[in-house]
Amino acid sequence: MTGPGRSEESGQAAPSRRALVAAGFGEVERAGSLLESPELAPVPAEEMVRILADAPNPDQALILLIRLIERAPSAATALQEPDTARRLVRLLGSSEALGEFLIRRTEHIDLVLDPAGAATTAPVLGPQRWEADTDGLRRLLLESVGADPDQTPPVASLRGKDAATALRVAYRRQLTAIALQDLEAEEPADAQPRVSLWLADLAGAAIEASLAVARAEAVEQHGEDALQVQLAVIGMGKCGARELNYISDVDVIFAHRTTLDDERRAAQIAGELASGISRVISAAAPEQGLWEVDANLRPEGKDGALSRTVDSHAEYYRRWAHSWEFQALLKARPIAGDPDVGREYLETIWPLVWTSSEREGFVESVQAMRRRVMENISHKERDREIKLGSGGLRDVEFTAQLLQLVHGRADESVRVRGTLEALHALQEASYISRRDGDAFAGHYRYLRLLEHRIQMVHMRRTHLMPHKTEALRVLARAMRGPGATGPVNAEGLVEAWNRTRRDVRALHEQIFYRPLLSTTAVLSADDVRLSAEAVQERLAALGYLDPKGAIRHIEALTGGVSRRAALQRQLLPVMLGWLANGPDPDGGLLAFRRLSESLGSSPWFLGMLRDSSAAAERLCQVLSSSRYISDMLEHLPEAAAWLGSDKDLAPRSFETQWTEIQSKMNRHPSADEAMRLIRLIRQREILRTAIADASGLLDQEAVGAALSDADQAAVLGALHVAEKDLGPDQEEITDLLVVAMGRQGGREIGYGSDMDVMFVHRPHEGADPDEAQRQAVELAKRISALLKQPCRPAVLGERPLEIDADLRPEGKKGPLARSMESYREYYRRWAEIWEVQALLRARPVAGDDDLAEEFTAWADTVRYAADPGPGPIREIRRIKARVEAERLPRGADPARHVKLGRGGLSDVEWLVQTLQLRHAHEHAALRTTSTLEALKALVHAGLLPAQDAEVLHRAWSLATRIRAGNMVWSGKPSDVVPTKRGDLEAVARWCGYEPGQASRFEEDYLRTTRQARQLFEKHFYGL
Incomplete structure (x- = not known):
């Protein structure tokens, strides 16, 4: 052998490697060897290569051609006529499956060798006909199973695997005829719609023949009653629209009517006829199945009856159907079975499709379907x-x-x-x-x-x-x-x-x-x-x-x-x-x-x-x-x-903000202008955080930290402005410290949160204590006033920072600011357990650094002291019950109030803080102002089961997210899970739920908080 192709003994030139590659062969050496096969001897090798060059996959076409000629020597005659040869190799090089069909069923080679003769004998769609004969296809496939196409309803004479095999062979013969036409089209994309139409009509004919077989089996079981049930098969999807693929599930819906008095028996027979169709199409038989018959688009899907009367269909679609079901019905078309029932079905159901866009939730349903x-x-x-x-x-x-x-x-x-x-x-x-x-x-x-x-x-x-x-x-x-x-x-x-x-x-x-x-x-x-x-x-x-x-x-x-x-x-x-x-x-x-x-x-x-x-x-x-x-x-x-x-949406650190604020204050000595710029910086950083949050770039803890940093920088700036604005005759005689409390202290705030604080001061050496006290109170009031003013011009949506000092000793009745010594004395002699509890979230945020260290060291000796004992714990329980009874807004649903309601923020935080009071002196990890960090520490210390902590974490996080969602969605703070559909949907999306899942979100919240409440009662009252 001198190279790929014919041997020297054949006297013919062997195709060069270059010629084989140019013809589209991928496995050149193998192709050269196969071209020497005796089955191809009558055709010169170079001519054979030219013929195979028209095949999409010449390697596949060559192998299948040799196998076909082995099984049907007459196929070799196709190679003598250029058009016939091209038609054959294009089929073999495009579809291994159809090539295997011709090899397996060689009697159908006439589709290629004699297309004109084949078109007049068996195929309804031959290579010379571009118009499908829908009725002819139906008759042909009915006859393949021994049914009389003119009988009403048609009943097959073949049964079981014999019927299935005969139908599948007849179907594949027509499929091959369609493929031959398709592959001969000069502009394949332009011919595609016609091909899909043929395929849909062929599928309908196959279902008609399958129904005839199922009818015959039903007659054997039910006698003449089986002939009194008229079944219509409604094509859906691509089959209904006559745009079917070569291989695809065929979506259908079944409808029936009957002259039998026993409607339940009629429904049973109709169901057997419907399931029989699928069995004939795809169950095991000598010839492999065609495709799946999918009836899952029927009313109630897999859970619904396989077949219904037209009236039952209409009732379902009027009362219970989802919007997407009407969108599916847009393609509905009777494709087999009783034509009168099919026509009745369409006349009844089709008008309902065109009113579906008026239904509530139509848009959401369509969008959800697409998602x-x-x-x-x-x-x-x-x-x-x-x-x-x-x-x-x-x-x-x-x-x-x-x-x-x-x-x-x-x-x-x-x-x-x-x-x-x-x-x-x-x-x-x-x-x-x-x-x-x-x-x-x-x-x-x-x-x-x-x-x-x-x-x-x-x-x-x-x-x-x-x-x-x-x-x-x-x-x-x-x-x-x-x-x-x-x-x-x-x-x-x-x-x-x-x-x-x-x-x-x-x-x-x-x-x-x-x-x-x-x-x-x-x-x-x-x-x-x-x-x-x-x-x-x-x-x-x-x-x-x-x-x-x-x-x-x-x-x-x-x-x-x-x-x-x-x-x-x-x-x-x-x-x-x-x-x-x-x-x-x-x-x-x-x-x-x-x-x-x-x-x-x-x-x-x-x-x-x-x-x-x-x-x-x-x-x-x-x-x-x-x-x-x-x-x-x-x-x-x-x-x-x-x-x-x-990168631009990443939150700016507290240090970065404070550096910018210092620069603004240096360039703008006027208190009003400096403070306006400070408030704008805070507003800008809140906006940056909110956009990043909405874009999914921050988790919940990062949001709380970023918002806390913005507030802290603004408070520190306000403190400096207030100190510089004491007046020309006033000398600074005391150091003031602003201590954040509550969620601010834990860096767990949300959008629009107030700032709970205590003001602590330390008089300078030699200063008059009364004057120092007066100056501290004046500074505290000035800070609150500076932060409370809106930006000018007013920013729509801005929430100035409200300072709330009600958690100070003696509450509103006590002095706005106290000296460090006064705090020590008060907590040593008079502090109640709730005031010790409040110190658990205390965190200095602005003021003298030495005083901050002194305050923190002192606070640790109070809040992390030994277990307060059963008496104070009972008092905490009493106060918690009173808060639930008195502070929940009148008319509010406890199950939907995220702060004070069942399993909400208050339940989780009071439980965590009570456990901190009892055990922080033993476990250093519990000495934190953060609720979530404390929860993790309680698990590590073995004080709370991990699964319980997970539920509490989930409830607290979801409640916090809902609070933020309410604010972000409406621009107004709210502690209640919305009840209006639109508001609930918006908050659900903010909480990470997909569109259309508002009900699921609501159910998840109610379930999670119910579980959290049970755990709260178990651990809080069981302490």
Whole structure:
């Protein structure tokens, strides 16, 4: 042998390695050897290579061809005629499964060798016919199982495995005929819709034949009664829309009626007929099964009856069906069984589909359905998903279906089933532009062709792009029509696919929203103009509660010919969609308008949103979920620049803030101006923390620490301003210390929290004690007054820092500030146990460092002393019970009050603090002001079971998060779990729940706090 190809003895030139590679062979050495096979002897090797070069996978085609000729020598005659040879190798090189079928069932080689003769004998769809004969397919497959197509209802003469085998062989013969037509198309993407239509009709015919077999088996068991039950099979999904894949589950719903008096018996027979269909299609038999018959879209899913009467279906859809079920019904079409029952089903159910967009929760349901699809994709397959991934088939289908459901309520012209039909109807009715509709349809055909070519190889249900280079190269060849020339490579295919995905995603976003803009702004002539009513319908269906208001905002943003208006017209198609994904799209759109107006013509803002989709999406998320943040952003609009950078959203440390405050005070000696700047710095850092929190960049403990740092820096600044502002005649004669208490002391505050404090002072040596006391009180009042004033101009949404000193000794009756010696004396002689308990959260935050150390050392001797004993513990229990009875607001539901209610913040904190009072003298780790750190220490010390601590931690964290969610959502503080649907949904999302999971969030909170209360009572009262 001189090289790959024919031997020297054959007298024929062997194809060169280069020629084999150019023809598309991957395994060149093997191909050279196989080309010497005696089955191929009549054809010169070079000619054989030219023939095989038209196969997507020449290696596969060569092996299958040799095996086919071995089993059916007549197949060799195909190689003598160029068109026949091309047709055969394209089939073998495209589908190993269909090649194996011809090898296994060689009598069907006539489909290739004699297409004209085959078309007149067995196949209804032959290679020369581009129009499917739906009734002919039905008759052909019924006859394959021995049923009379003219009998009503048809009853098969074959049973069991014989019937299944005969049907499957007849089905695959037709499938092969379809594939041959498909592979002969000069423009495969243009032919794809017709192929899908044939496949759907073939599936319907197979189900019809399967029903005839199931009917025969039912007659054997139930006698003539089986003929008195009329069953209709309703195709759903791609089969119902006549856009089926080569291999796919066939989604169906069954409906029946009967002339029997016993309706339960009729339902039993109908169920047996339905299950019999699936058995004939896919149960074990000599010829392998076809596909799965999936009836899970029926009412109540897997838990519901397999078949129902039409009246029962109607009752279910009127009373109990979810919105997504109506979206699924959009594709419903009778495909087999009794035509009258199928017609009755459609006439009854179809009108209900077009009122579904009026239902409460419609938008949330559709959005949740789409999210579930995305969530079910494994992370490693997300970028390979042709069907479900971003920019995939689902984006096209979802877009078309939602627009149909929105506009089909009043416009019957868009009430069609197929995706391409829907896009055409939406174009004709001017709901989308011809340019966008044509582009969407072209991309859809391309993606469907990709899906078909991948499935055709093994006739397996898959929607994943190959990842191996060789498989991608074969797929690229398969995407071309016969005789196509020019280079083909894997990289080009992947590039085209990724480009299509990007375009589909962009169109998905634009088709919903861009036509809304064309009613209010001057766009290109190709953009469609919706009527005002259509715009309002679309906005309402997408979640905007005030469509008229939304239109006004769009007009304000996009009107005119300025650069800003032009950029807004570019941005809004995408941003309207992102806003619609939030709990308050109306509020978000209004906030975006205000923010845009606040920034005026600032070039960086819209440029940033245009160039950074992450910043734009983050902005939409924040604006549509938080009035608190939206209000602050409106008056601190420069903060929008942080949105594109996680680094810019990282909280500034206390030291960094204090350095900036010192610089401001040095440059602005005026007390009013210095204090205004200090308050602005605090407000800015709270906003930074809130945006980072909303963007998922901070955990709960980090949020509390960041907010505490901002408050501490502001208090320290206020103390310095107050000291400098004592007056020209006053000399500083005492050192003042501000001690944070409560949640401020534990660095566990939320948005809008007050600051609980105690003021401690230490007179200078030789100072008059009374004068020092007077000065300390004056400073304390001055600090409170400085911090309480709002920024000027007032910042909407700003909550000035309120100083609350009610936790000081003797409460409101006691002096506002005390000396260190006074504190020692008071706690030694008169302090009650609750005052010792309050010291557990005491943390110096501003003032003299030496005094802070002295105070902390003294406080430790009080709060971490020995176990207070049973008497004080009983007093703590009495006070806790009194707090629950007297401080809970009148009419408040204890189960929903996150602070004082059942299992809320108070329960967890009082339990932890009581255990600290009893055991901190023995366990140093318990000497902390943080509730969560103390919980961990209690577990490590063996004082609290880990599982109990976990429940308490969860309850405390969730209550804290709800408090923050209430504030962020509404801009107003609240300690109650909301009851209104919209508020509950917004707070649930802030707490990390997916959209539409408000009820689950509510149930989780009630369950968690109920468990926490039980543990509180067990450990608190069992001490």
